Amino acid sequence: xxNKVIHAIYNDDDVLMDAVKQTKKAHYHIEEVFTPFxxxxxxxxxxxxxxxxxxxxxxxxxxxxxxxxxxMNYIMIEDWPQDIGGKPSFAYYQNMPAFVPVMFEMTVFFxxxxxxxxxxxxxxxxxxxxxxNPDVRTTDDHFLMEVAVSNNEDELVKFFEKTGAxxxxxxxxx
Amino acid sequence: MLIGALGxxxxxxxxxxxxxxxxxxxxxxxxxxxxxxxAHAVEKHDAKAxxxxxxxxxxxxxxxxxxxxxxxxxxxxxxxxxxxxxxAFYAIQQVAQAGWSPVLFRVMQGxxxxxxxxxxxxxxILLLSGMHFNHLFVWMKEGVTEVGNPNYDHLIAGKxxxxxxxxWIVRAGLFLLVWNLYRYYSRKNCLAQDESTxxxxxxxxxxxxxxxxxxxxxxxxxxxxxxxxxxxxxxxxTLFGWYVFASFFVxxxxxxxxxxxxxxxNGYLENVNSSHIHDLSKFMFGISVFWTYLxxxxxxxxxxxxxxxxxxxxxxxxxxxxxxxxxxVVMNFIFPFLVLINTDFKRITWIIVxxxxxxxxxxxxxxxxxxxxxTVGNQWFIGIPEISSILFFFGLFIFTVFNALTKAPxxxxxxxxxxxxxxxxx
Numbered sequence: 001x002x003n004k005v006i007h008a009i010y011n012d013d014d015v016l017m018d019a020v021k022q023t024k025k026a027h028y029h030i031e032e033v034f035t036p037f038x039x040x041x042x043x044x045x046x047x048x049x050x051x052x053x054x055x056x057x058x059x060x061x062x063x064x065x066x067x068x069x070x071x072m073n074y075i076m077i078e079d080w081p082q083d084i085g086g087k088p089s090f091a092y093y094q095n096m097p098a099f100v101p102v103m104f105e106m107t108v109f110f111x112x113x114x115x116x117x118x119x120x121x122x123x124x125x126x127x128x129x130x131x132x133n134p135d136v137r138t139t140d141d142h143f144l145m146e147v148a149v150s151n152n153e154d155e156l157v158k159f160f161e162k163t164g165a166x167x168x169x170x171x172x173x174x
Numbered sequence: 175m176l177i178g179a180l181g182x183x184x185x186x187x188x189x190x191x192x193x194x195x196x197x198x199x200x201x202x203x204x205x206x207x208x209x210x211x212x213a214h215a216v217e218k219h220d221a222k223a224x225x226x227x228x229x230x231x232x233x234x235x236x237x238x239x240x241x242x243x244x245x246x247x248x249x250x251x252x253x254x255x256x257x258x259x260x261x262a263f264y265a266i267q268q269v270a271q272a273g274w275s276p277v278l279f280r281v282m283q284g285x286x287x288x289x290x291x292x293x294x295x296x297x298x299i300l301l302l303s304g305m306h307f308n309h310l311f312v313w314m315k316e317g318v319t320e321v322g323n324p325n326y327d328h329l330i331a332g333k334x335x336x337x338x339x340x341x342w343i344v345r346a347g348l349f350l351l352v353w354n355l356y357r358y359y360s361r362k363n364c365l366a367q368d369e370s371t372x373x374x375x376x377x378x379x380x381x382x383x384x385x386x387x388x389x390x391x392x393x394x395x396x397x398x399x400x401x402x403x404x405x406x407x408x409x410x411x412t413l414f415g416w417y418v419f420a421s422f423f424v425x426x427x428x429x430x431x432x433x434x435x436x437x438x439x440n441g442y443l444e445n446v447n448s449s450h451i452h453d454l455s456k457f458m459f460g461i462s463v464f465w466t467y468l469x470x471x472x473x474x475x476x477x478x479x480x481x482x483x484x485x486x487x488x489x490x491x492x493x494x495x496x497x498x499x500x501x502x503v504v505m506n507f508i509f510p511f512l513v514l515i516n517t518d519f520k521r522i523t524w525i526i527v528x529x530x531x532x533x534x535x536x537x538x539x540x541x542x543x544x545x546x547x548x549t550v551g552n553q554w555f556i557g558i559p560e561i562s563s564i565l566f567f568f569g570l571f572i573f574t575v576f577n578a579l580t581k582a583p584x585x586x587x588x589x590x591x592x593x594x595x596x597x598x599x600x
Contacts, residue, residue, distance in 0.1 A: 058515070086480070097474040 004149040005031060007134060008160040009142050009167040013039045016143040019163035020045045023147065026159065031146040034138040053122075057115040064110025068103040134171070142166075177565055236309050237550045242559040243299075243308040244549040249563035250299055251401060252425075252541045253571050254292035255418075259426020260285040261357055262390055262419075263457075268360075268383035274453055276595040277445045280584045281434050283361050285426070287578030288571050290357070293350040300346050300401075304339045310549050313337045313407040330407050337407060342400055349393040356386040368587040376590055394419050402541075405548040409487045411476070417468040418544075424461035424506075425537040428530045431458060433575065435523055437584070445585055448521040449600035455520035455529075459510060462533060465540075466507035491543060494552045498539050505536030538564065 010016040016039065023030055030046055043050075073092045076099070081089040088094040120126065138144045149156055153170060160168045264282040267275040275282075303310050312330070317323030319331040319338075330337065360379055367375035395415030403414050411417075431454040437443050438451075476484045491499045510529050519525045546554045586592055 054517070097470075097477050100470065100474065 003173045004153065005171055005173050006145075006147045006149055006153075006156050006160060007167075007169040007171050008145045008147065008163065008165040009135065009137070009169075010145070010164065011142055011166050012164075013143060015164040016145065017042065017045055019145060019160070019165065022163055023145070023159075028156065028159070029148050031148055033146070034133055034135070034144040036139055036141060036143070039143075053115060053119060056118050057111045060114035060118075061107045061111035063114075064107040065103055067110065068099070068106035072099045072102060177562065180562065234553065237553040240309055240549040241553060243303075243310055244545055245559040245563045247299055247310060247549075248538070248541050248545045248560075249567045250292070250296050251545075252422075252538055253288065253567040254296050255422035255541075256425045256429050256571075257286045257288040257292055258353060258394075259419075259422040259424070260430050261289060261353065261426075262387070262394075262423060263427055263430065264360070265356070265383040265386050265390070268379055269387060271380075271591065273591050273594040274450060274598040274600075276586055276589040276592045277443070277598075278430065278434060278450060278454075279364060279586055279589070280579070280582055281437065281443070282430055283357075283364065283582075284575050284579035285429050285433055286357050288574045290354055291570060291574055292567075293354060297346060297350055300343060304343055310545075311404060311407075312548070313404060314339060333407060337404055342404075345396060345400060349397055352386075352389055352393065356382065356389075360386075364586060364589075365582055367589065368583075370588065373588075373590055376588075391419075402544050405545055406487060409484065411472055411484070411487075413468060413472055417465075417472055420461060420465040420468050421506075421537050421540050424458060424465055425534055427454060427457045427461060428533045430454060432527060432530045433579075435527060437579070439523065442584055445596045447598070449598050451523075451526065452517075452520045452600050453598075455514055455526055458526075458529065458533065459514040459520070462506055462510045462514075465537075466503065469503065469506075487547075490547045490551070495543055495547055495554065498543050502536055502539045502543060505532050506540060509533075509536075 008019065010019060013035070016033070016035070020030065020033065020042065024045065024047065033042065033046065035042070069092070076095065077089055077092050083089065087098060092099075133139060134146065135142065135144055145160075147156065147160075149170065157168050157170065260282055264279065264286060267279070267282075302308065304314060306314070306316070309315065312318070313327075313333070315325050317325035318327045319334045320326055321331075360382055363375045363379040363382070367373070367379070398415040398418035402418055403410065431451070434443065434446060434454065435451065438446050473488060476488055509532050513525060513529045514520055542554075542556075542560075585596075589595075
């Protein structure tokens with residue numbers, strides 16, 4: 001069996017949204033949608049589950065806070081509790097206001113950077129990555145929906161021509 | 175309201191009138207663990223100790239006399255500032271041409287309707303302070319600016335160009351008047367816009383709101399020095415105005431949110447959807463964090479440099495008001511931060527109401543912390559006078575607000591952004 005896919009190309013995001021809804025209704029499996037810009041509500045229409053990136057960020061923030069606290073507690077209180085300008089270094093909480101700026105920044109630093117790295121890992125992005133767009137026009141002004149073909153090629157082509165596609169192609173995918 | 179009024183009356187009646195009363199109260203308290211200490215003090219019968227004892231009793235008497243007044247004052251200013259915070263939020267929404275909030279304008283106008291009765295009562299309390307019915311403001315005491323008087327205070331005398339009663343009460347009157355005028359005309363224009371054929375009233379309101387916001391930020395800053403910072407006339411802080419603003423601004427937004435939820439749950443606001451609620455919750459969350467930022471900035475700068483003339487402010491608070499002082503941070507920051515950070519939680523009614531109640535109580539405690547240490551000091555307690563003052567003003571607030579809400583349809587008709595607002599979706 002060859003791995004054939006349909007590439008239905010649209011030139012308007014409203015038409016695309018409509019087509020996505022019809023495709024979902026007809027129970028065809030949408031492999032991928034390529035758009036030049038974020039289309040509001042597309043993820044919902046495709047039925048993609050919500051991202052968990054924010055939860056990751058919260059956990060990373062907690063880690064950052066822990067790192068900052070442990071670090072400063074060790075350095076300033078346990079390892080060498082020096083009297084610096086009369087600041088009380090007997091216990092962490094006594095000198096805590098002075099540590100809060102660092103705690104805050106570390107929390108933000110960890111949350112932001114680790115979340116971005118998580119995003120890159122999960123979406124497989126890196127500097128020398130081979131670009132994956134199937135049609136160069138999708139980065140400029142066209143929208144492309146990719147749907148898997150399983151012995152129903154003619155039926156699918158007909159279906160997509162009716163959804164307002166400006167171009168419907170059957171492509172071999174390796 | 176009635177219970178509150180009775181409680182306030184009780185608070186005033188039970189306040190001690192004379193030094194002898196204070197002596198008996200202190201004696202009654204010292205039966206417990208402080209007994210040994212007091213007995214020791216009584217044994218010294220030389221003249222000097224007696225004079226000191228007398229002075230101490232006068233001090234405590236003033237604190238106890240202040241208690242019902244301060245309780246009234248804190249509750250009064252708190253509820254008045256809630257409606258002022260809602261008014262500022264309302265003006266910002268007008269000027270920013272927010273597309274989501276017009277369906278909530280009538281709710282906001284309802285919340286701000288308390289401003290008028292609230293500010294009248296507040297002004298009366300300020301007048302009574304000026305007429306020496308209480309000792310809330312130390313700088314009003316007779317003879318503080320008079321060289322040679324036993325009450326003479328060099329520092330206060332130096333500030334008397336600003337802190338003198340006539341100038342102070344005129345400022346207060348002016349601010350309250352302009353705020354109320356803005357609220358009155360803004361509401362009037364909003365209702366007129368419903369019936370008009372063009373957008374001229376909308377434009378008028380836009381300009382009016384912009385002008386109000388300029389006046390507001392200046393008057394708000396001065397107001398916080400006059401009504402709150404001046405109970406500690408020896409102390410000063412630069413970001414105090416912002417800090418007070420953040421406190422009542424978030425309370426105002428929380429109140430708007432809770433009134434909205436209440437009306438929504440009773441089916442009066444069919445155009446309000448969970449996205450509006452979500453936006454209000456975001457504001458509650460964001461401004462709570464903003465309050466904490468200012469609270470901490472003020473605290474940390476003073477704690478770090480530890481200059482004696484500034485740091486006494488926090489020293490008394492940490493030593494005598496430890497639980498309220500740090501409890502306010504927990505209630506106003508940690509709790510709402512952890513609860514409202516979740517997007518889904520920002521839409522769940524009972525979670526918002528719970529967070530809102532904690533935030534409102536937290537900011538009451540915040541105002542309590544600002545006023546009480548300077549007026550009642552270590553005699554503070556959240557007892558009958560305090561709770562009944564809250565109940566009284568809460569009752570009045572609810573009565574005024576919900577009465578005002580019945581006076582006009584809850585959805586503005588011809589606001590240029592009303593359609594967008596009805597279909598607002600986040």
